[in-house]
Amino acid sequence: TWWNTQLTALTAASSSKLKLLRLPGESQAAAPGAYYKPSMYWSISSRSEHPAEAALFVDFLANSQEAADILLTDRGVPANTRIRAAITPKLGETDKAAAEFLDAVKVGTAPRVTPNGASNLEAIIKRHTEEVLFDRQTPEQAAAGFIKELQAEIDGA
Known part of the structure; x- marks a missing residue:
């Protein structure tokens, strides 16, 4: 399994034109298995001495046009659809395809969080x-x- 934002690297490594596809049945299934999974989980430590400032920073990373223009898809395609739409015209062909692929995925229920010890x-x-x-x-x-x-x-x- 590869993430949609790896399309650029995989295309370059293979010297081939690749296309993102959903798994068979994903577009017709009553309960598709595809779901949005953020590439980055922005979080704030419960022990932060500056929780308000940290919250402003997380909001900046997730919702700011300025941050989006700097990061583009470096940390994955933005989950914020307004930000994603704003940066998509600025992306290269494969990163643009990765962003557009997300627009075709219907939001489904995410699987349960991986249990401790199962990261391998x-x-x-x-x-x-x-x-x-x-x-x-x-x-x-x-x-x-x-x-x-x-x-x-x-x-x-």
């Missing part, structure tokens, strides 16, 4: 997928190993 999920699933792809494990063996390894990570958190 992608590395674990990749490793077990490769074991199957290179015929070192059956899908059943890889699935059992994946579940065992991920559960150990969660239990150890």
Whole structure:
């Protein structure tokens, strides 16, 4: 799985023209699995000595045209649709395609927050997928190993 804003880097690395597509069924499903996931979670420490100033800064990053003109898509395509619309004409072809792709995704319910200890999920699933792809494990063996390894990570958190 790749994020939509990686389109520029993947296009450059592959020397090919790539296009973002939704997973099959996403446009017709009653409950599509696609959802908006911000690339950045701006937050303020509960122990901040300057919570009001920090809130102003987060608001600046998320909602300011000035910040958007500086960042463009460096931290992902802005979730703020007004800001996204304002910067889209300033983007290169692939970043523009990434921004426009988000406009086609209907907002669905986001999945539950990843449990503590499960942050290695992608590395674990990749490793077990490769074991199957290179015929070192059956899908059943890889699935059992994946579940065992991920559960150990969660239990150890």
